[in-house]
Amino acid sequence: MAQVPKEHVRRRIVAAAAHLFAARGYAATTVASVAARAGTSTGNVYKYFAGKEALFDAVLPEAFARDVRRLTHARIVALGSARDVRELPRDARYHVVAGELLERCLAERERVVILLARAEGTRFARFAEDFGRALVSWALGYARRAWPEVPRSPALGFALSAVYRGYLRSLAEALMSLPSRPRAQAAIELLTTHHQGGLAQLFASLARGPAPRELAP
Amino acid sequence: MAQVPKEHVRRRIVAAAAHLFAARGYAATTVASVAARAGTSTGNVYKYFAGKEALFDAVLPEAFARDVRRLTHARIVALGSARDVRELPRDARYHVVAGELLERCLAERERVVILLARAEGTRFARFAEDFGRALVSWALGYARRAWPEVPRSPALGFALSAVYRGYLRSLAEALMSLPSRPRAQAAIELLTTHHQGGLAQLFASLARGPAPRELAP
Amino acid sequence: MAQVPKEHVRRRIVAAAAHLFAARGYAATTVASVAARAGTSTGNVYKYFAGKEALFDAVLPEAFARDVRRLTHARIVALGSARDVRELPRDARYHVVAGELLERCLAERERVVILLARAEGTRFARFAEDFGRALVSWALGYARRAWPEVPRSPALGFALSAVYRGYLRSLAEALMSLPSRPRAQAAIELLTTHHQGGLAQLFASLARGPAPRELAP
Amino acid sequence: MAQVPKEHVRRRIVAAAAHLFAARGYAATTVASVAARAGTSTGNVYKYFAGKEALFDAVLPEAFARDVRRLTHARIVALGSARDVRELPRDARYHVVAGELLERCLAERERVVILLARAEGTRFARFAEDFGRALVSWALGYARRAWPEVPRSPALGFALSAVYRGYLRSLAEALMSLPSRPRAQAAIELLTTHHQGGLAQLFASLARGPAPRELAP
DNA sequence: AATGAATGAGATTTCATTCAT
DNA sequence: AATGAATGAAATCTCATTCAT
Numbered sequence: 001m002a003q004v005p006k007e008h009v010r011r012r013i014v015a016a017a018a019h020l021f022a023a024r025g026y027a028a029t030t031v032a033s034v035a036a037r038a039g040t041s042t043g044n045v046y047k048y049f050a051g052k053e054a055l056f057d058a059v060l061p062e063a064f065a066r067d068v069r070r071l072t073h074a075r076i077v078a079l080g081s082a083r084d085v086r087e088l089p090r091d092a093r094y095h096v097v098a099g100e101l102l103e104r105c106l107a108e109r110e111r112v113v114i115l116l117a118r119a120e121g122t123r124f125a126r127f128a129e130d131f132g133r134a135l136v137s138w139a140l141g142y143a144r145r146a147w148p149e150v151p152r153s154p155a156l157g158f159a160l161s162a163v164y165r166g167y168l169r170s171l172a173e174a175l176m177s178l179p180s181r182p183r184a185q186a187a188i189e190l191l192t193t194h195h196q197g198g199l200a201q202l203f204a205s206l207a208r209g210p211a212p213r214e215l216a217p
Numbered sequence: 218m219a220q221v222p223k224e225h226v227r228r229r230i231v232a233a234a235a236h237l238f239a240a241r242g243y244a245a246t247t248v249a250s251v252a253a254r255a256g257t258s259t260g261n262v263y264k265y266f267a268g269k270e271a272l273f274d275a276v277l278p279e280a281f282a283r284d285v286r287r288l289t290h291a292r293i294v295a296l297g298s299a300r301d302v303r304e305l306p307r308d309a310r311y312h313v314v315a316g317e318l319l320e321r322c323l324a325e326r327e328r329v330v331i332l333l334a335r336a337e338g339t340r341f342a343r344f345a346e347d348f349g350r351a352l353v354s355w356a357l358g359y360a361r362r363a364w365p366e367v368p369r370s371p372a373l374g375f376a377l378s379a380v381y382r383g384y385l386r387s388l389a390e391a392l393m394s395l396p397s398r399p400r401a402q403a404a405i406e407l408l409t410t411h412h413q414g415g416l417a418q419l420f421a422s423l424a425r426g427p428a429p430r431e432l433a434p
Numbered sequence: 435m436a437q438v439p440k441e442h443v444r445r446r447i448v449a450a451a452a453h454l455f456a457a458r459g460y461a462a463t464t465v466a467s468v469a470a471r472a473g474t475s476t477g478n479v480y481k482y483f484a485g486k487e488a489l490f491d492a493v494l495p496e497a498f499a500r501d502v503r504r505l506t507h508a509r510i511v512a513l514g515s516a517r518d519v520r521e522l523p524r525d526a527r528y529h530v531v532a533g534e535l536l537e538r539c540l541a542e543r544e545r546v547v548i549l550l551a552r553a554e555g556t557r558f559a560r561f562a563e564d565f566g567r568a569l570v571s572w573a574l575g576y577a578r579r580a581w582p583e584v585p586r587s588p589a590l591g592f593a594l595s596a597v598y599r600g601y602l603r604s605l606a607e608a609l610m611s612l613p614s615r616p617r618a619q620a621a622i623e624l625l626t627t628h629h630q631g632g633l634a635q636l637f638a639s640l641a642r643g644p645a646p647r648e649l650a651p
Numbered sequence: 652m653a654q655v656p657k658e659h660v661r662r663r664i665v666a667a668a669a670h671l672f673a674a675r676g677y678a679a680t681t682v683a684s685v686a687a688r689a690g691t692s693t694g695n696v697y698k699y700f701a702g703k704e705a706l707f708d709a710v711l712p713e714a715f716a717r718d719v720r721r722l723t724h725a726r727i728v729a730l731g732s733a734r735d736v737r738e739l740p741r742d743a744r745y746h747v748v749a750g751e752l753l754e755r756c757l758a759e760r761e762r763v764v765i766l767l768a769r770a771e772g773t774r775f776a777r778f779a780e781d782f783g784r785a786l787v788s789w790a791l792g793y794a795r796r797a798w799p800e801v802p803r804s805p806a807l808g809f810a811l812s813a814v815y816r817g818y819l820r821s822l823a824e825a826l827m828s829l830p831s832r833p834r835a836q837a838a839i840e841l842l843t844t845h846h847q848g849g850l851a852q853l854f855a856s857l858a859r860g861p862a863p864r865e866l867a868p
Numbered sequence: 869a870a871t872g873a874a875t876g877a878g879a880t881t882t883c884a885t886t887c888a889t
Numbered sequence: 890a891a892t893g894a895a896t897g898a899a900a901t902c903t904c905a906t907t908c909a910t
Contacts, residue, residue, distance in 0.1 A: 476897085
């Protein structure tokens with residue numbers, strides 16, 4: 001047998017990498033610093049991972065990004081397909097981030113942060129941007145049912161995408177900064193309330209009509 | 218040899234650096250690329266600036282950050298001190314980013330972007346975070362006058378700070394992505410509407426009272 | 435102007451690399467050793483070449499390999515198409531390596547050596563082997579006209595290919611070891627005499643012709 | 652723990668090393684790959700050998716190189732001391748590589764290959780070159796008896812040495828590439844025929860004897 | 869004795885900074 | 890003042906060698 005159980009070290013390396021990637025970003029994190037934080041040597045990291053990229057893949061597998069996308073889409077569809085927000089189960093109301101998605105976000109904080117805000121230099125560099133755009137198109141579909149008069153414009157397209165990206169980033173940072181689970185969840189609910197209140201106000205002002213009774217997702 | 222006025226070259230270097238820092242971030246920008254874009258040589262950059270950090274200081278002087286902070290604070294105070302939003306001059310209504318601050322943002326897009334979103338690796342790395350926190354404390358003071366029942370909680374503190382940072386970031390990205398002045402301004406107005414609508418909704422829900430007639434800054 | 439003419443340094447680097455690649459092989463040569471021999475620093479080598487591979491390409495461009503192949507083929511065709519060796523011009527007689535090919539070999543000794551014997555780790559790793567096989571097939575075509583009874587066998591195929599590769603290698607080494615041009619040329623002629631005498635003997639013995647009267651050990 | 656006889660493991664390690672050194676060369680072979688092929692661990696290799704060099708010594712002991720040298724010399728002396736080639740025993744005739752030497756070559760292919768062609772980076776790096784020179788001096792002695800007019804010249808010295816080295820290398824490659832014993836032996840005979848025919852031709856031409864009637868390309 | 873994880877020196881490559889011209 | 894070649898420190902990655910189990 002070897003002197004330390006392999007799996008133990010591997011986990012320590014992945015944890016160290018996740019922490020540092022989330023804290024400083026992929027590019028600014030050196031393999032040496034990961035090794036140091038994991039309590040091992042630079043060379044040894046390469047016993048477990050083929051290289052820095054492979055280490056990143058272990059921290060943030062493609063499947064994770066897929067899940068985030070899928071779960072988010074599912075939430076939007078669920079919220080949007082309800083004829084009226086009042087039909088939604090009480091605690092799901094207004095919340096894009098709820099259910100399984102919320103669980104994942106809380107359980108895998110660092111991954112969410114990296115995916116949404118620290119992926120510079122990786123294949124997910126554009127994820128937040130692309131995802132923001134996708135969210136906008138999903139959300140616009142829903143919004144048009146409530147406010148059919150909402151016009152199209154480049155500025156609006158940009159603003160919505162920025163708003164969604166900002167929302168996602170905020171979620172990521174909440175997960176990052178609030179180690180206690182209930183606090184993180186509370187913050188997410190506040191952020192979502194803000195996000196949706198903002199969208200409602202935005203669409204209402206564009207439609208020049210009165211604020212709708214029920215809010216956008 | 219050449220009697221090119223020093224100031225001319227210096228400005229070209231600063232402009233090139235501002236552009237590249239804003240586009241790729243401080244760390245990812247090489248001095249060589251700045252020199253190339255400025256149409257001069259690497260070595261010559263060091264005739265004008267002591268090093269990469271000094272170049273950054275020239276692009277984004279402490280005074281600029283101070284101005285952003287001061288002008289923003291002034292706006293918040295102005296909005297908050299009005300007994301009623303209806304007292305505000307018409308076109309300033311609801312807008313944190315307006316007046317001189319808006320002018321500066323539009324005129325010096327790149328600096329704002331760098332300050333709020335591309336400062337990784339510089340002494341402003343935490344600016345957005347700290348600034349977000351400051352905005353929160355200013356805004357909370359105002360909010361408490363309108364919704365005295367709003368409780369204090371770490372989650373709320375964090376959420377507000379995140380919301381403000383997200384707002385600032387969105388502004389930065391709007392400035393970055395929309396080169397046309399009217400579009401950038403339109404996007405900023407939409408972002409501000411969203412931001413303030415969101416805050417109103419957030420405070421209202423916390424106060425469990427009805428949404429107020431007039432919105433928070 | 436810079437402190438040293440660029441072209442001068444570039445040439446020194448290429449020359450140093452050519453020397454070391456030829457002496458120790460590509461893989462065993464470090465960029466640092468090339469830089470040292472060129473009288474410069476490791477980092478500076480990268481001002482002139484994108485990397486070790488690019489440096490190799492500069493030392494041994496694809497075109498050089500193509501020329502060696504083409505000129506050799508042309509010689510074999512020229513020799514083989516003569517109905518009788520006695521028809522060949524006096525000084526071309528017997529010589530695969532003559533004319534332009536000989537010139538290139540003498541003028542670019544190190545490149546020939548690298549191509550034929552020190553290319554491990556580069557895209558020319560298999561050049562000598564492939565080239566040997568090609569030479570065999572060209573030469574066998576000619577040989578069958580002179581000795582139609584020559585049989586086919588794996589051992590013969592292998593032996594011919596080895597003989598040709600050995601011949602090429604010898605040429606390379608002659609070029610390497612004999613700095614004086616007349617000596618190198620003299621050695622090449624001797625090597626060619628040996629090579630061709632050996633082939634004649636080989637084919638003759640296979641054709642069951644008489645063994646020559648005299649034999650060297 | 653395990654009471655596997657030490658000698659068994661040792662042999663497996665040496666065999667694995669011999670195979671890999673012959674296939675890829677000393678420098679390109681990693682100790683880990685040797686261990687893997689031997690079905691043991693890297694660490695354990697160091698229980699049997701002080702290091703990579705010691706492992707090489709075990710694969711290719713000085714005695715082996717000495718034997719190759721001695722047996723070859725003996726063959727040359729035997730061939731050279733016969734007043735006439737016709738006095739030699741039939742199957743030894745013309746063959747430098749025959750008898751015990753041939754046996755050793757066939758039985759210990761890998762070692763011969765390493766010694767003659769894959770010793771880059773070891774103390775035998777120059778063996779082939781030195782050995783070629785030695786062969787030349789032995790052979791020249793013999794040749795002068797048959798062709799007393801053969802002149803001395805640096806080019807001739809070099810050419811002979813190259814020819815011998817090429818011959819040795821070819822033998823090594825035949826041993827490498829032809830796993831079947833009869834084929835390897837057949838190839839060796841063909842290579843030897845070529846080698847000796849070439850020498851005869853070479854000496855004859857130097858002695859101003861007539862060119863042979865037929866010539867290969 | 870055996871394992872394979874761990875180490876650290878060295879290789880390639882990048883880039884802020886310096887320096888000769 | 891201007892140039893861009895030169896330098897050297899640091900990052901990624903490999904591998905011979907050591908060591909805890």
